[in-house]
Amino acid sequence: MSFGKGCHLHLIDGSAFIFRAYHALPPLTRKSDGLPIGAVAGFCNMLQRYIDGNSTGNDAPTHIAVIFDKGSHTFRNDLYDQYKANRDEMPEDLRPQIPLTRRATEAFNIACKEIEGFEADDIIATLSCQAREAGGRVTIVSSDKDLMQLVGDGVEMFDAMKNRRIDVEGVEEKFGVMPDKVVDVQALAGDSVDNVPGAPGIGIKTAALLINEYGSLEDLLDRAEEIKQPKRRETLIEKREQIELSKKLVQLDCDTPLDFTLDDLDLRDPDPDTLLGFLAEMEFRTLSKRIAETLGAEAPVIPDTNPAGADPVEEAPDWPAIDPEKYERVSDMKALEAWIERIKARGYVAVDTETTSLNEMQALLVGISLSVEPGQACYIPLGHRDGATDDLFNTDALADGQLPMEEALKALKPVLEDDAILKIGQNMKYDAKIFARHDIEVTPIDDTMLMSYALNSGIHGHGMDTLSERYLSHTPIPIKELLGTGKSAITFDRVPIDDAVKYAAEDADITLRLWMSFKPQLHQEKVTTVYETLERPLVPVLARMERNGIKVDRETLSHMSGKFAQKMAELEEAIHELAGRKFNVGSPKQLGEILFDEMGLEGGKKGKTGAYATGADVLEDLATEHDLPARVLDWRALSKLKSTYTDALQDHIDPDTGRVHTSYVQTGASTGRLASTDPNLQNIPVRSEEGRRIREAFVAEKGNRLVSLDYSQIELRILAHVADLPAMKQAFREGQDIHAMTASEMFDVPMDEMTPDIRRQAKAINFGVIYGISGFGLARNLRIPRKDAQGFIDRYFERFPGIKAYMDDTVGFAKEHGFVQTLFGRKIHTPEITAKGPRAGFAKRAAINAPIQGTAADVIRRAMIRMPEAIEGQPAKMLLQVHDELIFEVSEDGVDKLIDTAREVMEAAASPAVKIDVPLVVDAGKGDNWAEAH
DNA sequence: GCTATCACG
DNA sequence: GACGTACGTGATAGCC
Numbered sequence: 001m002s003f004g005k006g007c008h009l010h011l012i013d014g015s016a017f018i019f020r021a022y023h024a025l026p027p028l029t030r031k032s033d034g035l036p037i038g039a040v041a042g043f044c045n046m047l048q049r050y051i052d053g054n055s056t057g058n059d060a061p062t063h064i065a066v067i068f069d070k071g072s073h074t075f076r077n078d079l080y081d082q083y084k085a086n087r088d089e090m091p092e093d094l095r096p097q098i099p100l101t102r103r104a105t106e107a108f109n110i111a112c113k114e115i116e117g118f119e120a121d122d123i124i125a126t127l128s129c130q131a132r133e134a135g136g137r138v139t140i141v142s143s144d145k146d147l148m149q150l151v152g153d154g155v156e157m158f159d160a161m162k163n164r165r166i167d168v169e170g171v172e173e174k175f176g177v178m179p180d181k182v183v184d185v186q187a188l189a190g191d192s193v194d195n196v197p198g199a200p201g202i203g204i205k206t207a208a209l210l211i212n213e214y215g216s217l218e219d220l221l222d223r224a225e226e227i228k229q230p231k232r233r234e235t236l237i238e239k240r241e242q243i244e245l246s247k248k249l250v251q252l253d254c255d256t257p258l259d260f261t262l263d264d265l266d267l268r269d270p271d272p273d274t275l276l277g278f279l280a281e282m283e284f285r286t287l288s289k290r291i292a293e294t295l296g297a298e299a300p301v302i303p304d305t306n307p308a309g310a311d312p313v314e315e316a317p318d319w320p321a322i323d324p325e326k327y328e329r330v331s332d333m334k335a336l337e338a339w340i341e342r343i344k345a346r347g348y349v350a351v352d353t354e355t356t357s358l359n360e361m362q363a364l365l366v367g368i369s370l371s372v373e374p375g376q377a378c379y380i381p382l383g384h385r386d387g388a389t390d391d392l393f394n395t396d397a398l399a400d401g402q403l404p405m406e407e408a409l410k411a412l413k414p415v416l417e418d419d420a421i422l423k424i425g426q427n428m429k430y431d432a433k434i435f436a437r438h439d440i441e442v443t444p445i446d447d448t449m450l451m452s453y454a455l456n457s458g459i460h461g462h463g464m465d466t467l468s469e470r471y472l473s474h475t476p477i478p479i480k481e482l483l484g485t486g487k488s489a490i491t492f493d494r495v496p497i498d499d500a501v502k503y504a505a506e507d508a509d510i511t512l513r514l515w516m517s518f519k520p521q522l523h524q525e526k527v528t529t530v531y532e533t534l535e536r537p538l539v540p541v542l543a544r545m546e547r548n549g550i551k552v553d554r555e556t557l558s559h560m561s562g563k564f565a566q567k568m569a570e571l572e573e574a575i576h577e578l579a580g581r582k583f584n585v586g587s588p589k590q591l592g593e594i595l596f597d598e599m600g601l602e603g604g605k606k607g608k609t610g611a612y613a614t615g616a617d618v619l620e621d622l623a624t625e626h627d628l629p630a631r632v633l634d635w636r637a638l639s640k641l642k643s644t645y646t647d648a649l650q651d652h653i654d655p656d657t658g659r660v661h662t663s664y665v666q667t668g669a670s671t672g673r674l675a676s677t678d679p680n681l682q683n684i685p686v687r688s689e690e691g692r693r694i695r696e697a698f699v700a701e702k703g704n705r706l707v708s709l710d711y712s713q714i715e716l717r718i719l720a721h722v723a724d725l726p727a728m729k730q731a732f733r734e735g736q737d738i739h740a741m742t743a744s745e746m747f748d749v750p751m752d753e754m755t756p757d758i759r760r761q762a763k764a765i766n767f768g769v770i771y772g773i774s775g776f777g778l779a780r781n782l783r784i785p786r787k788d789a790q791g792f793i794d795r796y797f798e799r800f801p802g803i804k805a806y807m808d809d810t811v812g813f814a815k816e817h818g819f820v821q822t823l824f825g826r827k828i829h830t831p832e833i834t835a836k837g838p839r840a841g842f843a844k845r846a847a848i849n850a851p852i853q854g855t856a857a858d859v860i861r862r863a864m865i866r867m868p869e870a871i872e873g874q875p876a877k878m879l880l881q882v883h884d885e886l887i888f889e890v891s892e893d894g895v896d897k898l899i900d901t902a903r904e905v906m907e908a909a910a911s912p913a914v915k916i917d918v919p920l921v922v923d924a925g926k927g928d929n930w931a932e933a934h
Numbered sequence: 935g936c937t938a939t940c941a942c943g
Numbered sequence: 944g945a946c947g948t949a950c951g952t953g954a955t956a957g958c959c
Contacts, residue, residue, distance in 0.1 A: 203945030204945080589958075615938075644940085837946050
């Protein structure tokens with residue numbers, strides 16, 4: 001087909017595809033000989049998906065090509081020898097895969113183009129220009145900002161990562177100028193990734209401002225004398241040559257000599273033999289099956305060869321496709337016995353439970369799925385109800401064809417409790433709690449969610465859907481398809497059994513595959529110890545704590561709610577009076593309009609959404625002059641306490657136990673901290689007097705006491721250790737007031753002359769350091785001029801020289817490795833560390849904070865894991881964890897002993913794995929309720 | 935479903 | 944004066 005009007009050329013940036021594929025997949029190898037082929041597999045998958053996803057519709061291609069770079073030396077290197085000089089070497093196992101991706105492209109019968117000495121970007125530019133001149137449209141599949149200069153007049157980009165088209169507006173959003181001026185902005189801003197120098201001190205924002213003002217880079221440079229800001233003016237005059245060179249480097253070449261024409265890029269169907277032949281050669285079983293299906297051809301038979309010499313650990317997964325139609329329904333004892341035999345023979349089994357609720361305390365067991373081999377899974381329906389939910393005849397009868405639950409569980413119990421059989425689950429804590437309610441203690445266990453967390457914390461989430469998409473390239477059946485959403489949603493016991501089999505067994509199948517993929521990776525990534533000592537053993541401990549729950553007194557809460565409501569009503573009336581009219585005090589939007597439009601107060605700032613900011617800091621500033629914002633602050637404080645705590649907490653009291661059972665999310669925080677949900681019991685108020693009284697509602701059973709033990713200054717102690725701060729370590733060893741010591745050191749005030757205000761400032765700085773301090777942040781926190789804050793920080797660095805070194809080293813480590821580590825070896829990945837712009841600052845501070853927060857999290861995890869054995873036999877139960885605090889419920893005559901034991905476990909928790917140069921100190925409290933105990 | 939706000943360590 | 948900024952979370956209410 002001759003290219004012309006009505007044609008649509010898609011140009012895929014091949015290198016971008018390869019790198020994305022490489023980083024998204026585990027290091028797969030070809031089974032027969034160990035050749036690395038992960039990137040090729042991902043590349044083929046992405047290519048196939050792109051073609052499939054775009055075969056119809058307005059944007060369907062008539063012409064398509066994948067464009068690659070060729071040769072490392074281009075005309076840009078002649079212009080500037082440092083161009084792209086700081087690029088990292090290509091990973092060893094990726095290099096041999098590059099030619100294979102060319103072959104893959106050809107096998108798909110897609111034009112595969114590269115020209116020696118030219119970057120893919122230039123070829124793409126040339127083709128785009130030609131296509132545009134011929135009157136056709138172009139879609140460039142890439143997210144590379146260097147290509148944005150090409151957008152316009154029928155040329156658009158498609159960011160496959162974000163699944164988003166980028167048109168002229170998209171470019172303008174990114175660069176602040178029209179596409180034809182993008183090179184001018186880039187020439188000024190430079191690019192550290194490609195090593196384009198640009199104008200020092202000028203970023204995209206300023207560059208766009210200048211170009212928009214002066215029209216073009218050339219005019220700007222010619223009229224640089226007119227610029228008011230002296231520094232900027234000098235830079236532009238002095239660095240003119242460097243800026244002009246930068247423009248040449250970023251300007252794409254539309255005249256690349258091509259040895260082919262647009263007509264050569266026409267869309268062609270693949271030849272089934274060639275394509276399937278290639279896929280068979282690569283030994284892509286799943287992919288060749290899928291493609292064979294779409295081509296209507298027979299899938300090639302791929303021999304399962306693994307000759308001696310090939311490394312068995314590096315095997316490419318040789319798995320059948322995930323096919324929900326093939327799962328088995330277990331309806332009688334004979335079938336169940338057969339599965340039990342298979343499990344015993346195998347030694348491990350993936351298990352998943354289906355229930356009526358996400359709340360494990362209330363959930364009723366509906367069915368169990370099992371898998372022992374990829375592709376082989378079953379579902380045992382146990383509690384499915386007959387028929388759909390019908391307004392008139394809502395039958396509660398059990399559906400036919402199900403084993404009696406008691407009988408099935410009796411048969412499964414020995415397997416689930418067998419020390420010789422590993423039970424594999426995704427979020428096993430949930431299933432373990434369900435089984436625990438049927439008097440089955442599931443052990444030993446492995447958990448794919450926790451493995452993913454140990455391997456990839458900070459990179460992605462760890463839910464089954466995420467993991468399946470990412471590591472198995474498979475989208476599981478969405479639960480919504482079975483249950484529906486919103487008010488009309490049904491519970492799992494109402495799902496037709498045939499549908500349930502597909503969904504439930506698929507989950508077990510996926511879990512098993514993930515386990516097989518993650519298990520060897522733990523070792524390769526050196527996080528086996530983290531998984532084995534900090535993740536896996538915590539599961540039963542948390543399950544126990546959640547089942548214990550804490551007693552909450554409804555009367556206390558309800559009484560407080562009433563009081564709060566009364567005060568809020570009074571405040572509301574006063575606020576309306578002051579405002580001159582009624583409005584919803586709880587609406588930030590309406591409040592902003594009242595304050596800044598109607599009352600005309602100063603300091604109204606609109607955020608990015610166009611609404612006025614009315615946060616506490618803003619209202620506090622206004623409160624010095626006016627009554628209304630002060631009242632609103634009071635109202636908000638009460639509203640928060642009432643809605644989030646005194647009201648909502650009552651709804652969480654379990655009707656059976658009279659207690660509140662939170663859920664801990666072990667993979668919730670990237671640093672290793674736990675998260676508490678439904679309800680969150682880690683943010684019960686304590687800082688304000690009124691709020692603290694809510695803790696009075698958390699009580700001990702009659703004859704018992706609540707005991708709270710918390711680590712004193714654990715993060716600062718860890719900082720003193722990791723940053724090697726002799727003065728601070730000494731102070732901790734001597735049991736000194738650490739903030740006062742810091743203040744004395746910094747402000748040259750003797751300890752006996754310390755004032756609360758100086759100490760307060762030092763305290764803020766100490767915390768700031770843990771958070772990756774910045775002058776801006778400290779200034780805002782202390783409400784002092786930024787310059788003063790910076791002065792404090794400089795002085796702090798001077799007096800505690802280890803700090804600066806720690807911060808720099810940590811950021812350097814993160815940049816080099818892509819992660820930071822706790823003292824116990826937990827990895828926290830920091831993918832954003834290479835980002836440019838404001839995100840770089842975030843990433844740096846997070847990287848500085850993570851080892852400190854994470855080490856503290858590891859320490860308390862170790863204490864919690866050891867606690868059950870340490871307190872065994874004592875009349876005590878561990879109930880809650882609040883990051884550096886553990887709360888127990890203890891029989892009143894066992895309180896002192898429990899405190900002794902628990903303190904000892906907590907203070908010694910780091911050893912013997914890690915020797916911390918500073919003692920860990922634990923404070924204890926006791927009382928009838930949490931307010932007293934804390 | 936997103937944003938603003940605010941509770942905790 | 945490049946950018947926007949303390950780190951890590953979860954729940955609620957308002958609003959589109």
